[in-house]
Amino acid sequence: MKKKVFVLMSGGVDSSVAASLLKREGYDVIGVHLKISKYCNPQDEEDARAVANILNIPFYVIDITQEYQSTIALDTIKNYALGLTPNPDALCNRLIKFGYVFDLLKKLGMDYIATGHYAKKEKINNEEVIKIPKDKNKDQTYFLWGIKKQRIKKILFPLGDLTKEEVRKIAKDFDLPVAEKKDSQGICFLGSIKLIDFLKEFLPENRGLILDSKGRILGNHPGYYFFTEGQRHGLNIKTGDGPYYVALKDPKRNYIIVARENEEILYSKKIKLKNVN
Structure with a gap:
């Protein structure tokens, strides 16, 4: 029986290629797009859905706005108010993507969860750990530091041995509409909104x-x-x-x-x- 992999598809080229590669490898791939705030760009959901249609895989949108706002967004505001500089993306990976969403997908029969992060896994002393990827310029392991160790074995990073240029080439080979899409910048839940404008709503x-x-x-x-x-x-x-x-x-x-x-x-x-x- 094929292993069931839920791929978190943001609508960008990286997660789209991750889903494409896993489908080609024979996994039972299911695309999942997370709606995390009112600032999300609806085009990202449309792009993720378009890629899922091309790959002929099931696609679902999970609205976790309430969970995200009550944890990540609130923590971000509190820390800035204290004069600190938090990293909401790292906290999101620990509490939301590989926390709340991980648990939810596990109930739906998940064998693995996959993302488009540039990271690798390696087994050391019979324990799987996260390692720096091939493309050190795109290394995202810093944002993954908080993941619970016992969950790493259930996570797949299909882009770990690829460079960004190779990823874009693969996207073109699959005729994905996001092959030339620009990388997202800044904090994930803010979309195109500037951080200072977000903070001014609360501070x-x-x-x-x-x-x-x-x-x-x-x-x-x-x-x-x-x-x-x-x-x-x-x-x-x-x-x-x-x-x-x-x-x-x-x-x-x-x-x-x-x-x-x-x-x-x-x-x-x-x-x-x-x-x-």
Whole structure:
């Protein structure tokens, strides 16, 4: 009996090729498109459905907007309000794609779940682990760090031994309409909406000062939580001796500290880790 694989199809070229390759390998492939927020581009669902039709595989849309908003979106807002810079895509992979959705598909008879992530698996000491893919420029293993270890054996990454160029060529070979589709950028649940515009729906304007590393006032900002460390663009700085980058945020005083590229304050020899998997 063929193994049943649910492929999470975003409507992009990567997940479309992942589904195509698994179908060619003889799996019983079922396409699943996740609707995660009101900002989703409806064209993505249409593209995913079109690819499923070409491959002649079943296709379903699962609306997980409520689950996503109550976990990932809410966590994102809370962390920015605290002056932190969260990674919602990594949290989504742990709690939603390979959490809530994984459990749901398992009840539907799933043998494997597959995605278009650029990642590989390898068995080490009788345990499957996630490894860096062939195309290191597209490496997405960082976003997969939080997946529960016991679930890795149920996940397939068909693109692990392919480069992006090879993936696009395969898409053309399959006559997929998304072969030349641009890669998505930014946070997945925001679609084409800018992060700052999303945050402004929930966080009030809270004007404060922009200081350089010596304490000189260079400008002002609408709220420290609208900026992130390392950010260069969008700073209201009028001096001509830049460019400046966000080095630190001080939520208590509502300051943003900026520095030039060669200043020591931009660099660190330490890192704090939590939730280590």
